[in-house]
Amino acid sequence: MARDKTDVAESPTPKSAAKAQPQPITAMAVIAPAVGWLIPGAGHLIQKRWGRGLLLTLSVVAMFVLGVLMQGKVYAFNTGDILDILGFVGDLGAGGLYMVARALDIGRGAIDLATADYGTKYIIVSGLLNIISAVDAHDIAIGKKK
Amino acid sequence: MTLSHFTATLVFAFFASIVFGITQRNEQREMLKYGAKCFVFFVLGTIAAGWAMWILRH
Numbered sequence: 001m002a003r004d005k006t007d008v009a010e011s012p013t014p015k016s017a018a019k020a021q022p023q024p025i026t027a028m029a030v031i032a033p034a035v036g037w038l039i040p041g042a043g044h045l046i047q048k049r050w051g052r053g054l055l056l057t058l059s060v061v062a063m064f065v066l067g068v069l070m071q072g073k074v075y076a077f078n079t080g081d082i083l084d085i086l087g088f089v090g091d092l093g094a095g096g097l098y099m100v101a102r103a104l105d106i107g108r109g110a111i112d113l114a115t116a117d118y119g120t121k122y123i124i125v126s127g128l129l130n131i132i133s134a135v136d137a138h139d140i141a142i143g144k145k146k
Numbered sequence: 147m148t149l150s151h152f153t154a155t156l157v158f159a160f161f162a163s164i165v166f167g168i169t170q171r172n173e174q175r176e177m178l179k180y181g182a183k184c185f186v187f188f189v190l191g192t193i194a195a196g197w198a199m200w201i202l203r204h
Contacts, residue, residue: 056164058164060161066147069147115148118154146172
């Protein structure tokens with residue numbers, strides 16, 4: 001039993017080994033999350049993770065588009081209600097999709113439709129999921145993830 | 147475009163689970179398993195919350 005414990009202590013898990021070695025900051029570690037934020041899934045695509053990248057693009061774009069089609073609201077920058085501010089922050093996560101929506105002035109929100117509120121949440125969540133994707137692209141770039 | 151409450155739940159759970167599966171696991175098989183688990187939890191969680199609200203209302 002004692003020998004087993006020693007073996008376990010001497011052989012670090014891949015997670016602790018990754019923590020022990022500081023990862024160098026490469027250009028890709030900066031570019032991948034930035035591109036991934038701007039164009040959903042692109043952070044994975046430029047690192048040749050084709051399948052994952054396409055699935056992430058599909059998921060984030062589909063949620064954003066469905067949200068707009070359900071007449072959800074796209075928040076503009078505001079300093080009003082805390083929920084409106086958080087809504088803006090979530091929407092901003094969608095990167096390029098958010099910019100296009102704002103530029104085309106779509107996503108005004110329909111307050112008389114119950115499903116429009118779902119649309120608003122779809123848009124916010126697509127932004128938040130895009131941020132998770134961009135962070136994942138960064139993890140791949142620094143070698144923390146395969 | 148109008149979706150029913152349940153359809154909206156399913157669509158939301160489907161896309162969110164794909165992103166969770168890909169980003170939270172390293173191996174392809176693990177991604178699939180985790181994504182499927184997230185999908186089930188999303189849907190069952192919504193149904194459970196719906197029933198909880200119904201019980202509170204009555």
